[in-house]
Amino acid sequence: MSESNSTSSEPLDLIRLCLDEQVFVKLRGSREMVGKLHAYDMHCNMVLSDATETIFYTEQDSPEIKSRTKKSDMVFIRGDSVILVSDAANV
Amino acid sequence: MSFFGFDPSGPPSSGEKDQKLDTLDFEETYEGLGEQDEDAFNDETFGADVKEIGSNFDFTGGLKPASKPQTVNPNLSYAKAAQVDQVIAPMASLWNEEAKTADSASSQPASEQRVLSLEEIEAKLRQPQQQVPQMPQMNPYMYQQQQQLLVAAMASGQFPNPAAAAQALAQGYFPPFQPGVMPFMPFQAQQMMQQGALGQGQQPQQVQPPPAGLQVPQVPQVPQSAPAPVQQQQQQQQQQPALQAPQALQSPPVLNAASPPPHSSQPVPQAVEQKVPASASAPSSSATPAPQSVQQVGSSDATGNFPPLGYDEKPRKQRPQRQNPENLTQEEREKLWRRQNKVSAIIRCSGFMNPRDKDFVTRVQLSQIVTDDPYNEDFYCQVYRVLNSSVGEDDMSSIAQKYLDQSGHRLGGREKRADVALQRMQQQVSKAVTVAKERGERTGVLAKEGALGKVSVGSGKQPRKQLVINTTGSSDEVVVPKENVYSKSSRAFQLSVIEDIYSQVLKLESLERENQERDSKDLWNALRLNDTIETSSTVVSPFISVLSIDKAMKVFNRLFHFLNPEQKIKLMEAIFANLHNIDVVMKGSYANYVNENYEIPKTEKSKIELFQMTVMKTLVLFVSESDFQQVLRFVALIVKGGNNNVLFLSTTKIGLSLITILVSRLELIKQEFSAGLSPQDLAQWQTIYDHLFQALEGRLATIFPPYLSNDDARKVRNSESKSDDSYIWQFLASLSLAGLLSHQRIIVDEIRNEIFGSMGVSKALKESGDLQGAEKHLSNLNLFLNVMGLKASESDITEL
Numbered sequence: 063m064s065e066s067n068s069t070s071s072e073p074l075d076l077i078r079l080c081l082d083e084q085v086f087v088k089l090r091g092s093r094e095m096v097g098k099l100h101a102y103d104m105h106c107n108m109v110l111s112d113a114t115e116t117i118f119y120t121e122q123d124s125p126e127i128k129s130r131t132k133k134s135d136m137v138f139i140r141g142d143s144v145i146l147v148s149d150a151a152n153v
Numbered sequence: 154m155s156f157f158g159f160d161p162s163g164p165p166s167s168g169e170k171d172q173k174l175d176t177l178d179f180e181e182t183y184e185g186l187g188e189q190d191e192d193a194f195n196d197e198t199f200g201a202d203v204k205e206i207g208s209n210f211d212f213t214g215g216l217k218p219a220s221k222p223q224t225v226n227p228n229l230s231y232a233k234a235a236q237v238d239q240v241i242a243p244m245a246s247l248w249n250e251e252a253k254t255a256d257s258a259s260s261q262p263a264s265e266q267r268v269l270s271l272e273e274i275e276a277k278l279r280q281p282q283q284q285v286p287q288m289p290q291m292n293p294y295m296y297q298q299q300q301q302l303l304v305a306a307m308a309s310g311q312f313p314n315p316a317a318a319a320q321a322l323a324q325g326y327f328p329p330f331q332p333g334v335m336p337f338m339p340f341q342a343q344q345m346m347q348q349g350a351l352g353q354g355q356q357p358q359q360v361q362p363p364p365a366g367l368q369v370p371q372v373p374q375v376p377q378s379a380p381a382p383v384q385q386q387q388q389q390q391q392q393q394p395a396l397q398a399p400q401a402l403q404s405p406p407v408l409n410a411a412s413p414p415p416h417s418s419q420p421v422p423q424a425v426e427q428k429v430p431a432s433a434s435a436p437s438s439s440a441t442p443a444p445q446s447v448q449q450v451g452s453s454d455a456t457g458n459f460p461p462l463g464y465d466e467k468p469r470k471q472r473p474q475r476q477n478p479e480n481l482t483q484e485e486r487e488k489l490w491r492r493q494n495k496v497s498a499i500i501r502c503s504g505f506m507n508p509r510d511k512d513f514v515t516r517v518q519l520s521q522i523v524t525d526d527p528y529n530e531d532f533y534c535q536v537y538r539v540l541n542s543s544v545g546e547d548d549m550s551s552i553a554q555k556y557l558d559q560s561g562h563r564l565g566g567r568e569k570r571a572d573v574a575l576q577r578m579q580q581q582v583s584k585a586v587t588v589a590k591e592r593g594e595r596t597g598v599l600a601k602e603g604a605l606g607k608v609s610v611g612s613g614k615q616p617r618k619q620l621v622i623n624t625t626g627s628s629d630e631v632v633v634p635k636e637n638v639y640s641k642s643s644r645a646f647q648l649s650v651i652e653d654i655y656s657q658v659l660k661l662e663s664l665e666r667e668n669q670e671r672d673s674k675d676l677w678n679a680l681r682l683n684d685t686i687e688t689s690s691t692v693v694s695p696f697i698s699v700l701s702i703d704k705a706m707k708v709f710n711r712l713f714h715f716l717n718p719e720q721k722i723k724l725m726e727a728i729f730a731n732l733h734n735i736d737v738v739m740k741g742s743y744a745n746y747v748n749e750n751y752e753i754p755k756t757e758k759s760k761i762e763l764f765q766m767t768v769m770k771t772l773v774l775f776v777s778e779s780d781f782q783q784v785l786r787f788v789a790l791i792v793k794g795g796n797n798n799v800l801f802l803s804t805t806k807i808g809l810s811l812i813t814i815l816v817s818r819l820e821l822i823k824q825e826f827s828a829g830l831s832p833q834d835l836a837q838w839q840t841i842y843d844h845l846f847q848a849l850e851g852r853l854a855t856i857f858p859p860y861l862s863n864d865d866a867r868k869v870r871n872s873e874s875k876s877d878d879s880y881i882w883q884f885l886a887s888l889s890l891a892g893l894l895s896h897q898r899i900i901v902d903e904i905r906n907e908i909f910g911s912m913g914v915s916k917a918l919k920e921s922g923d924l925q926g927a928e929k930h931l932s933n934l935n936l937f938l939n940v941m942g943l944k945a946s947e948s949d950i951t952e953l
Contacts, residue, residue, distance in 0.1 A: 078652055080648070081704065082703055082707075083704075149644075
């Protein structure tokens with residue numbers, strides 16, 4: 063049994079591994095979040111602490127993509143906007 | 154209309170669908186069946202289509218009153234409407250023998266008409282120029298009703314032929330019954346509405362539901378009584394634009410039932426009125442008020458007691474007879490509008506459900522939130538409740554109370570019936586809990602005896618599964634794809650080890666709460682102490698490698714609690730033997746950061762702090778309860794690592810503190826319980842101590858990190874220099890306590906510079922006025938000196 067434990071049997075197991083770790087979350091609306099994962103659920107709702115949100119945007123008449131960041135001590139991410147979750151170290 | 158007023162209507166409109174049906178080849182394969190057999194109950198089953206949803210969502214479920222055409226087309230003559238409706242009053246035709254006999258005769262022309270949906274009729278009504286006599290799509294009952302109405306209308310002589318009658322009907326002046334809805338209409342609601350109607354001067358006959366309505370459930374009793382107020386509202390809406398259009402103002406307040414119908418183009422034949430048995434009992438022999446009332450009855454359908462969608466913005470004047478719109482200022486009018494809007498929004502859906510319905514919904518909602526296993530499904534809530542509520546609070550009543558509070562329900566009504574409501578809610582909760590218990594244990598699968606299949610039940614925490622797959626085999630037999638197995642060198646593997654541990658700990662904690670027997674075997678296996686993995690520097694067991702990850706440190710105390718004594722000792726020994734391999738210890742050595750001015754990175758510092766708070770706390774507690782031999786074994790394990798090992802550990806805060814604790818524990822036992830110790834033990838301790846001392850001898854000064862050193866030759870200043878150095882002096886104190894006089898002499902010799910440096914700093918601090926800082930330095934120094942019977946002041950060292 064010890065062998066089968068070090069495997070992922072369902073997709074959310076991968077997120078479980080990231081609990082209490084820095085995670086990178088890509089969101090709809092050209093946003094990204096990096097923060098410590100405190101909790102998640104089956105809808106990919108997540109709670110991050112010390113999170114930095116990066117919002118990408120373009121000015122009206124320039125093709126250049128700009129970004130600005132927002133910091134939050136604790137933030138709730140609704141799962142329906144989550145595109146990707148990854149260990150922040152891998153990004 | 155769907156259940157509970159939820160509006161499930163999707164984008165496709167049935168009107169459009171009908172049009173599409175004509176063009177789709179696919180539909181033609183049905184040989185016209187698609188048109189004929191279109192399920193008349195579709196709208197009731199799937200909800201009526203809603204085209205106009207404004208910002209105000211309409212929770213009435215998009216019910217479209219048949220009276221909408223009136224609002225759409227204000228030019229329609231009320232009188233005309235009245236005529237027809239009067240004739241088609243459902244009771245009238247139902248109980249009209251004449252109508253029944255004529256039924257078969259007239260059914261032929263009517264059935265030839267293409268069946269239309271309500272939407273299509275609406276569309277037609279919006280384009281009055283193409284008024285083709287058509288029968289609206291109806292369910293069979295409606296259809297029959299329609300036939301009767303038609304016959305009745307024709308019999309009354311109003312219409313020259315069936316087509317004309319049908320046209321009138323098609324314009325919406327008939328009650329499109331939706332029988333599925335009517336049984337839900339609670340009697341109170343009817344009464345309420347009736348009273349409302351009465352209060353506004355409606356005919357008393359409406360209060361009495363016709364006998365047919367009571368005997369035949371399908372017969373719509375509701376339209377007889379309920380729609381009156383709404384009808385008024387609709388008419389008021391209709392009037393609203395008229396506020397700006399003067400010619401419409403000419404029509405008198407329509408609500409006033411006593412007034413004759415406006416724009417009466419045709420005299421209402423009294424013969425028809427008398428044929429209506431339902432109204433015959435009522436004192437409505439005078440023709441004028443009756444048509445008005447019947448029109449109101451007839452032109453609202455059973456469910457459409459509410460204004461159509463998209464008209465929310467328009468105010469409804471409930472009492473125009475009291476307030477002449479022309480006399481109002483704009484402000485007052487707006488105020489009135491707002492008020493009316495509010496009132497109508499409130500009463501729009503009131504009375505839809507009877508108490509049993511409400512109970513049912515409550516139970517459905519409660520069944521989602523109650524559980525017979527609260528700690529596993531609702532852990533944080535339970536803990537919060539324990540922390541924040543008074544002891545002994547009943548679980549059920551708290552849930553019930555919470556539910557009442559949160560949902561804003563006032564089941565007991567406005568008055569002091571909250572206790573009754575609470576009581577009822579408690580009953581509901583206990584019922585729901587019983588149901589939850591009957592469900593399959595945590596699997597959500599219920600296999601009832603004798604049933605062919607299994608029922609899977611969903612809850613808020615555990616949604617119903619589409620597939621219920623029985624895994625009979627044990628987890629050992631599960632074949633895992635190769636790519637799903639983490640490589641042992643990966644971080645994912647380490648993390649998965651931690652998660653395994655957490656799973657086991659949670660399982661055991663759950664068992665502990667339930668006072669069941671626990672077996673720590675699985676947990677022990679999850680620690681994988683016998684396994685080995687290769688790290689960058691050495692080969693260790695996975696547990697040692699993960700012990701420097703935050704969450705592993707945090708769970709240490711919890712897992713340690715569940716191990717049996719033997720396992721605890723094994724784990725301890727593994728830790729002490731691998732102390733130098735634990736990442737957090739290793740990286741805490743100042744020797745790693747020579748190039749960074751001995752500055753230990755912030756992340757490492759916080760990890761060291763966490764380690765001290767979690768793992769070390771547990772270790773210290775365990776050591777403080779261990780016996781002499783056991784502690785001795787731990788020290789031996791550290792010393793066995795070799796001189797370099799001891800030397801390295803002494804450059805780390807964690808290592809130094811742990812050695813201090815072990816040595817002082819040994820000395821404590823030695824001094825207090827010397828009687829219980831065999832000479833053999835003491836001799837062994839002496840040997841081990843000698844080993845320990847040898848490892849440090851000659852390099853004792855290195856235990857002072859340069860940033861804490863006060864030796865002028867070594868000292869370096871960085872951000873850490875102000876931190877507490879007492880742990881070093883404690884180590885020296887325990888070392889000299891355990892040693893002989895010769896050992897003490899060597900120690901003092903080696904760290905002489907540190908001693909005098911510290912005294913110098915203390916003196917300087919005192920001169921600069923920092924008495925507290927000076928005192929701190931001295932007391933730390935004296936921790937060590939007192940052991941040897943010495944005492945230091947700013948200027949010299951004296952004997953105690």
